[in-house]
Amino acid sequence: MKKKSIKIAMVGLGTVGSGVWKILSQQRQLLEQRIGAPIEIKWVAVRSLRKKRNFALPKSCLITQTDLIFNDPEVQIVAELMGGVSEAKKIVLKALKKGKHVVTANKALIAECGSELFHAARQAKRDLCFEASVGGGIPVLRALREGLAGNHLHSIYGIINGTCNFILTEMLHKQMDFHQALKKAQELGFAEADPSFDIQGVDAAQKLAILIAMAYGVEIPANKIHTEGIEPISLLDMQNAQRFGYQIKLLAIAKSVRGQVQARVQPTMIAQDSMLAAVQGENNAVLFDGDFVGQTLLYGKGAGSEPTASAVVGDIVEIARNIQVGVSEAVAPLGVSVESLKAAKIQPIDLLKSEYYLRFQVIDRPGVLAKITQILSQYKISISSVYQHGHQSGEEVSVVVLTHEVLEKNLQQAINKINRLSFVRAATTIIRVEA
Amino acid sequence: MKKKSIKIAMVGLGTVGSGVWKILSQQRQLLEQRIGAPIEIKWVAVRSLRKKRNFALPKSCLITQTDLIFNDPEVQIVAELMGGVSEAKKIVLKALKKGKHVVTANKALIAECGSELFHAARQAKRDLCFEASVGGGIPVLRALREGLAGNHLHSIYGIINGTCNFILTEMLHKQMDFHQALKKAQELGFAEADPSFDIQGVDAAQKLAILIAMAYGVEIPANKIHTEGIEPISLLDMQNAQRFGYQIKLLAIAKSVRGQVQARVQPTMIAQDSMLAAVQGENNAVLFDGDFVGQTLLYGKGAGSEPTASAVVGDIVEIARNIQVGVSEAVAPLGVSVESLKAAKIQPIDLLKSEYYLRFQVIDRPGVLAKITQILSQYKISISSVYQHGHQSGEEVSVVVLTHEVLEKNLQQAINKINRLSFVRAATTIIRVEA
Numbered sequence: 001m002k003k004k005s006i007k008i009a010m011v012g013l014g015t016v017g018s019g020v021w022k023i024l025s026q027q028r029q030l031l032e033q034r035i036g037a038p039i040e041i042k043w044v045a046v047r048s049l050r051k052k053r054n055f056a057l058p059k060s061c062l063i064t065q066t067d068l069i070f071n072d073p074e075v076q077i078v079a080e081l082m083g084g085v086s087e088a089k090k091i092v093l094k095a096l097k098k099g100k101h102v103v104t105a106n107k108a109l110i111a112e113c114g115s116e117l118f119h120a121a122r123q124a125k126r127d128l129c130f131e132a133s134v135g136g137g138i139p140v141l142r143a144l145r146e147g148l149a150g151n152h153l154h155s156i157y158g159i160i161n162g163t164c165n166f167i168l169t170e171m172l173h174k175q176m177d178f179h180q181a182l183k184k185a186q187e188l189g190f191a192e193a194d195p196s197f198d199i200q201g202v203d204a205a206q207k208l209a210i211l212i213a214m215a216y217g218v219e220i221p222a223n224k225i226h227t228e229g230i231e232p233i234s235l236l237d238m239q240n241a242q243r244f245g246y247q248i249k250l251l252a253i254a255k256s257v258r259g260q261v262q263a264r265v266q267p268t269m270i271a272q273d274s275m276l277a278a279v280q281g282e283n284n285a286v287l288f289d290g291d292f293v294g295q296t297l298l299y300g301k302g303a304g305s306e307p308t309a310s311a312v313v314g315d316i317v318e319i320a321r322n323i324q325v326g327v328s329e330a331v332a333p334l335g336v337s338v339e340s341l342k343a344a345k346i347q348p349i350d351l352l353k354s355e356y357y358l359r360f361q362v363i364d365r366p367g368v369l370a371k372i373t374q375i376l377s378q379y380k381i382s383i384s385s386v387y388q389h390g391h392q393s394g395e396e397v398s399v400v401v402l403t404h405e406v407l408e409k410n411l412q413q414a415i416n417k418i419n420r421l422s423f424v425r426a427a428t429t430i431i432r433v434e435a
Numbered sequence: 436m437k438k439k440s441i442k443i444a445m446v447g448l449g450t451v452g453s454g455v456w457k458i459l460s461q462q463r464q465l466l467e468q469r470i471g472a473p474i475e476i477k478w479v480a481v482r483s484l485r486k487k488r489n490f491a492l493p494k495s496c497l498i499t500q501t502d503l504i505f506n507d508p509e510v511q512i513v514a515e516l517m518g519g520v521s522e523a524k525k526i527v528l529k530a531l532k533k534g535k536h537v538v539t540a541n542k543a544l545i546a547e548c549g550s551e552l553f554h555a556a557r558q559a560k561r562d563l564c565f566e567a568s569v570g571g572g573i574p575v576l577r578a579l580r581e582g583l584a585g586n587h588l589h590s591i592y593g594i595i596n597g598t599c600n601f602i603l604t605e606m607l608h609k610q611m612d613f614h615q616a617l618k619k620a621q622e623l624g625f626a627e628a629d630p631s632f633d634i635q636g637v638d639a640a641q642k643l644a645i646l647i648a649m650a651y652g653v654e655i656p657a658n659k660i661h662t663e664g665i666e667p668i669s670l671l672d673m674q675n676a677q678r679f680g681y682q683i684k685l686l687a688i689a690k691s692v693r694g695q696v697q698a699r700v701q702p703t704m705i706a707q708d709s710m711l712a713a714v715q716g717e718n719n720a721v722l723f724d725g726d727f728v729g730q731t732l733l734y735g736k737g738a739g740s741e742p743t744a745s746a747v748v749g750d751i752v753e754i755a756r757n758i759q760v761g762v763s764e765a766v767a768p769l770g771v772s773v774e775s776l777k778a779a780k781i782q783p784i785d786l787l788k789s790e791y792y793l794r795f796q797v798i799d800r801p802g803v804l805a806k807i808t809q810i811l812s813q814y815k816i817s818i819s820s821v822y823q824h825g826h827q828s829g830e831e832v833s834v835v836v837l838t839h840e841v842l843e844k845n846l847q848q849a850i851n852k853i854n855r856l857s858f859v860r861a862a863t864t865i866i867r868v869e870a
Contacts, residue, residue, distance in 0.1 A: 139582025147574025150748030296735035313585030
C-alpha cells in the first residue's frame with residue numbers, strides 16, 4: 001500500500017530554496033525511509049516564472065500567487081525561503097492562520113518578529129521551526145532546545161558570521177590587512193558587495209538574539225545587543241594576539257550574570273589552543289557552557305545553499321514525523337511556552353568585567369609609558385603584560401598592554417583620557433580577552 | 436492549577452544515576468518550564484539500601500525490588516542506569532512490556548542487543564532513547580537522527596573514547612611514553628584499573644556500532660568492526676607525526692563505500708590543523724560528513740557523571756514533552772522504522788584504501804633502504820616521504836615511510852615480507868593516515 005505523501009509548498013527559490021528543492025528531490029527515498037511517508041513539493045512560489053534556473057523543475061508546480069498555497073488544504077508545511085522581513089512575515093502569519101506548519105531560514109524575521117510569530121503559531125496550534133536561521137547547517141538550535149534541555153547555560157560563545165571569520169582567518173594566515181582580505185572574501189563570494197551587515201556584526205547580533213531567546217526563554221531585540229565590527233582590527237593586532245598565545249575572532253557572546261543576560265558581539269581574543277580558535281575560514285561554531293554538560297561545541301558550515309537547506313530539511317523531517325503520529329507542538333518554538341516569555345534583563349555594557357588588549361599608537365619619547373600606566377592605575381586598571389613594538393625615538397610606535405580583569409566603564413574612561421594626550425597619534429585599539 | 440507531574444523511576448544510582456538525580460532535583464523549575472509539567476522521581480532501585488551516598492535522598496523512594504516499578508501504573512518513564520548487559524536487558528524489556536518508556540545510557544546494551552530492544556519498543560509502542568550511550572553529554576545521536584536527517588553520510592570520524600584521547604594528548608604534550616600516560620590517566624580517574632576495554636578500542640567499537648546503525652539504518656555487531664588499540668603507539672610515532680604535520684588520535688571511522696560500510700577503530704594520523712586534532716584530553720568529538728551539510732562536528736565531554744546525566748535528562752525531556760501531547764514513537768529509536776533494518780554489508784578490511792605511516796626498526800647498514808623500498812614497490816606501494824632518524828652505522832635506527840594511497844592487503848603482504856628480513860629488529864609500526 002502506497003503511503004499518503006506529505007505535501008509541502010516553498011515560497012522562494014533563491015540560494016536556500018534551490019538547495020531545499022535539490023535535497024527533497026535527490027533524497028526522496030532516504031527521506032521516505034526516515035519519515036515513514038514520501039514528501040512531495042506541491043507548489044513553489046517565485047517572483048517570476050520566466051527566470052532561468054540551472055536545474056530541472058516541473059513547470060506545473062511553479063506559481064507566483066501565494067494564495068494558491070494558503071487555500072490548498074492538501075499543503076501541510078510551508079517553507080518560507082524568500083528572505084527579507086515584511087513580506088516574509090505576512091507569508092508566515094498567513095500560513096499559520098491557514099493551518100500550515102512553517103519552516104523558515106530567515107534570521108532577520110525571527111530576530112525582529114519572533115515573539116509575534118511564536119504567539120501566532122501557538123494560537124494556530126502549528127509548529128514553527130527555524131533551525132537554519134543560526135549556524136546554517138549546524139543543528140545548533142535543536143541541540144540547545146532538546147539535547148541540552150537539562151542545563152542552565154552559563155555562557156554561549158558563537159562564531160556565527162562566516163564572512164568575518166573568513167576575513168580574520170585570511171588576515172592571519174596570509175598576513176593581509178583587513179581591506180585586502182575583504183576584497184578576497186568578495187571575490188570568492190563569502191562577502192556581499194556591500195558587506196556592512198556582516199562586518200559590522202549586525203548579522204551576528206541577530207543570530208545571537210535568537211540563541212539567547214532559546215537559551216534563556218526571553219525576548220531580546222537584536223538592536224539592544226552591544227555590537228562591534230571587525231573593521232578596526234589590524235594585521236598588527238592579529239600578530240600581537242599570536243605573540244601572547246591568542247587569536248582574534250568575532251564572537252557573539254551571551255552570559256548569565258546574576259539574573260541578567262550579558263549580550264555582545266565583539267572582536268575577541270581567545271586562547272590559540274581552544275576549539276573556537278581552530279574554527280577556520282567561513283566555518284561557524286557555537287560553544288555552549290551548561291551547568292551540567294560542561295563545554296559543548298557544534299561546528300560546521302554556517303551558510304551556503306546546501307548546508308542551509310540541510311537544516312531546513314531537518315525541520316521539515318521533524319514536522320513530517322509529527323504529522324505522521326498526528327501531533328503538533330510537541331516542542332514549542334523556543335522550547336518553553338510562549339506565554340512564559342519575558343523581556344530580557346540586559347546587563348549594561350558599562351558593567352562588563354573583562355581582561356583587555358590595548359594598543360596605543362604613540363610617539364616614542366621618554367615618559368610616555370609612565371604617563372599611560374599612571375592613568376591606567378588611576379582607574380584601577382592593573383596590567384598583566386606590556387609589549388612595545390619597535391624603538392625609534394621621536395617616531396610612532398605601538399605599545400601593547402594586556403590588563404587583568406577590569407570594569408568596562410573604568411577602562412573606557414581611562415582610554416578617553418589617554419586618547420587626549422598629545423603624544424597619542426590614533427584612537428587606542430581595545431579588544432576584549434576571554435581567558 | 437497544578438499540572439500533573441510526570442513520574443519516572445531510576446534503576447541504578449551509581450556515577451550516572453547520581454548525576455541524573457542531581458539534575459532532576461536541582462533543575463526542577465527549569466525542567467517544568469521546558470516540559471510544561473513537573474518531573475517527579477518516584478522510585479530509585481538500588482542494590483543495597485544501606486550504601487552510604489554523599490547526597491540527600493528521601494528514603495521513601497529507595498527500593499531494591501524493580502517489580503515495584505513495573506507494577507506501578509503511575510510510572511511512565513524508566514531510566515536504566517545500572518550498566519552491564521544481561522540484567523539491564525531484562526529491565527529494559529520488562530519496562531517496555533509494562534508500557535513504560537525507557538531511557539538508557541548503556542552503550543554495551545544497545546550495541547549488543549539494540550535490534551531486539553528496538554523491536555520490543557516498537558511492539559510496546561513506547562520510546563527507547565539512548566543519547567548518553569555515545570559521546571556522553573554531546574547530543575550526537577540527536578543531531579544525526581534529526582538535524583542531519585536530510586543527508587546521506589559519506590563518513591563519520593569519532594574521537595569517542597576519552598581515556599585514549601587523554602593518554603595520547605598526555606604523550607604528545609608531556610613527551611611521555613604510553614605507560615607513563617596510562618598511569619597518569621589511572622591516577623586522575625580517566626582510566627580504569629583494568630584499562631583494556633578502553634585502550635584496546637572495544638569501547639569505541641561499541642559506540643561506532645551505534646553510530647553506524649543510526650546513520651545507515653543497519654545492524655552491525657561491534658565485534659565485526661576491525662579494532663586496534665593505542666598500546667603500540669610510541670612517543671616516537673607521536674613526534675614523527677608532528678614532523679609531517681599530523682597528530683595521532685584513536686579514531687572510530689565509518690564510511691559509505693559503494694553500498695558497503697567501512698567500519699574500523701584505529702590509531703590514525705590526521706592533519707594537525709584539523710578540528711579533530713584540536714580535541715584535547717578526555718574530550719570527545721564526532722565529525723559527520725553529510726552530502727549536503729558538509730563537515731559538521733560535535734564536541735564535548737564524553738563521560739563523567741554530570742555530562743552523561745545531562746544526555747539522559749535530554750532524553751527524559753523529549754519523552755516527557757511527547758507524553759504532554761499524548762504521543763509516542765514520533766521518532767523511531769534509530770530514526771528509521773525497525774522493520775526496515777538490514778544487516779550491514781561490511782567492507783572487508785583487506786579492501787581498505789589508505790595512505791600509511793610505516794616505521795621500520797632496522798640495523799643501519801648500506802642497502803637497507805634499497806631493500807625495503809624494493810619490496811614496497813613490488814607490492815605497488817608508492818612512497819610520498821621518507822625520514823630516517825639517527826645515523827649510526829651498525830646500530831638500530833628507525834626509518835619512517837609515508838605512502839600514497841594503497842590497498843591494505845598489498846600493504847600487509849609487503850610488511851610481512853619486510854618483517855622477515857634479517858636487518859629488521861622489530862615488527863613494523865603501521866598507522867593509517869586520513870589526509
